[in-house]
Amino acid sequence: MTDTSHKIMVIGLDGASFNFIGPFCQTGIMPNLYRFWQKSCSGELVSSYPPVTPAAWVTFMTGKLAGKHHVLDFEQFRFTDNSLRYNSSVDIEAQSLWAIISAHNGKVGVINVPMTYPPEPVNGILIAGHNVPNPSTQYTYPTAFKADLLKCVPDYLNHAPKPHHVRSASAFENMVKEYTRTVDDYHQAVNLVDEKLDWDFLMVVFPHTDIGHRMWPYMNPESSHLYPERRDRVARIFSKLDQALGSLFHLAEDRNADVIIMSDHGHGTTQGWVRANKLLQKWGYITMDNPLRWLGKRLYRECQKVRYKDKYTRPARYIDEKLGIEWSKTKAVVCQAVMWGHLYLNVRGRQPHGIVEPGEEYDALRKDLIERFLAATDPDTEEKLFDKVIKPETVYGPSKTPWAHPDLLLVPPEGMRVNKRIRHSWVVKRTVPERAEGTHLLKGLWMAAGPQIKSNTQFEANIQDVAPTILALMGLPVPDDMDGKVLTSIFKQKPKPLFSKTSRTESETRDTAVYSIEEEKQIEQQLADLGYID
Numbered sequence: 001m002t003d004t005s006h007k008i009m010v011i012g013l014d015g016a017s018f019n020f021i022g023p024f025c026q027t028g029i030m031p032n033l034y035r036f037w038q039k040s041c042s043g044e045l046v047s048s049y050p051p052v053t054p055a056a057w058v059t060f061m062t063g064k065l066a067g068k069h070h071v072l073d074f075e076q077f078r079f080t081d082n083s084l085r086y087n088s089s090v091d092i093e094a095q096s097l098w099a100i101i102s103a104h105n106g107k108v109g110v111i112n113v114p115m116t117y118p119p120e121p122v123n124g125i126l127i128a129g130h131n132v133p134n135p136s137t138q139y140t141y142p143t144a145f146k147a148d149l150l151k152c153v154p155d156y157l158n159h160a161p162k163p164h165h166v167r168s169a170s171a172f173e174n175m176v177k178e179y180t181r182t183v184d185d186y187h188q189a190v191n192l193v194d195e196k197l198d199w200d201f202l203m204v205v206f207p208h209t210d211i212g213h214r215m216w217p218y219m220n221p222e223s224s225h226l227y228p229e230r231r232d233r234v235a236r237i238f239s240k241l242d243q244a245l246g247s248l249f250h251l252a253e254d255r256n257a258d259v260i261i262m263s264d265h266g267h268g269t270t271q272g273w274v275r276a277n278k279l280l281q282k283w284g285y286i287t288m289d290n291p292l293r294w295l296g297k298r299l300y301r302e303c304q305k306v307r308y309k310d311k312y313t314r315p316a317r318y319i320d321e322k323l324g325i326e327w328s329k330t331k332a333v334v335c336q337a338v339m340w341g342h343l344y345l346n347v348r349g350r351q352p353h354g355i356v357e358p359g360e361e362y363d364a365l366r367k368d369l370i371e372r373f374l375a376a377t378d379p380d381t382e383e384k385l386f387d388k389v390i391k392p393e394t395v396y397g398p399s400k401t402p403w404a405h406p407d408l409l410l411v412p413p414e415g416m417r418v419n420k421r422i423r424h425s426w427v428v429k430r431t432v433p434e435r436a437e438g439t440h441l442l443k444g445l446w447m448a449a450g451p452q453i454k455s456n457t458q459f460e461a462n463i464q465d466v467a468p469t470i471l472a473l474m475g476l477p478v479p480d481d482m483d484g485k486v487l488t489s490i491f492k493q494k495p496k497p498l499f500s501k502t503s504r505t506e507s508e509t510r511d512t513a514v515y516s517i518e519e520e521k522q523i524e525q526q527l528a529d530l531g532y533i534d
């Protein structure tokens, strides 16, 4: 017998924000979403720090900040050997919303949410989303459900098709067809789950709204008129998505469910890139390796790759090989940079070849770096290169795991992206705005409507607020260690505050490698296709 009192449907629109969804609604391309928006409570949804897909969806699904779940990006930096490894669901050090609902005997259907591979057991059905390396992997729970899914949707893809923006008109048209087909595929997957399951919680994420990385010139209201043919083709993807949304709204109505629409971050124009490691090199904190020795390391690594046959014991992806730095003479380096820069000091005792003493020297170096980055300007325009330099513990809260985060987060101005490469000449590069790709904005969107929800209340919420609000709407207790707040002002009848002690010991150290070398390459290719990495 389930403890839940109400059904909830959550529709994720990856990367959606009002700056482009608004015009699609207002110009008749998304009429169903427009009607829903007008009757709903809605507002901007502040993403995770940094506003990247894995961190944001994990912050949503746990209701917790990164200080508790420890997923900051597609990759994680490993102090033990100064390497990078792709994150997966086993790296999430906090309980998921669907695990909590399952524990209360609620039936869940979870479809295509990023960072859910490998699929965790739930009381219902889970189809993993982006971070599934390839379609031959076991990406559903229960395992047997995959056969049902493939019977219904033979070419099911766990991630958005590859977007192209510079290819021929026919290649572009084929891409649009593939996108519209996958809207149908996900829609069919939802119907299949609905057919098999008397769900209490049903969620699907559409990655189609995240095509802004490559497609931004054609969907940006400020530049799309320059490309009328491609603008109209891209609009067809959104129109198709709107048809699916209309059908899902009907399904929710039939099941008497409340509906929440949300995104993980927004999209805007890429203004340019800043190479933070070039600055660190200029200030004397990075020393480059001897070019011949660097080449030797890379060749040795290629040979090692051939030698390692076992899926999980293989050479790691080392930062010094990637960037060509010499660790024993480097004090600080940006090891990850998708949107913001994740800066790590080279701390003695924490990392091999560490040269920065923990304590006084560590504190003084962080202080110095904060001052330097905040003072750094573009030599051509004299604009500031960084808006903020964040000490992670001040935004994530204290972490139970020591050294769980970067030592500093470098936040560029909106539209600028941090890039970690060093072996190139430029430090700052600006884009031509009308041709520029899209990039993530901190603010996405949320809308909520249904039997228990008031209409026409607008306010800004945080992505970690969504999970506790869902639990409260379902009549379930909210674990007291969730960082998000229940958005009580959207309820027609204010819920009685129900809290529970967290049910699981968290911050377990997990060190299981999930991906093989081949699978890591597949993930890397998917991210490059989407425009996350170069």
Ligand SMILES: [Zn+2]
Pocket (backbone or CB within 6 Å): 014, 015, 052, 053, 210, 264, 265
């Ligand atoms: Zn995203």
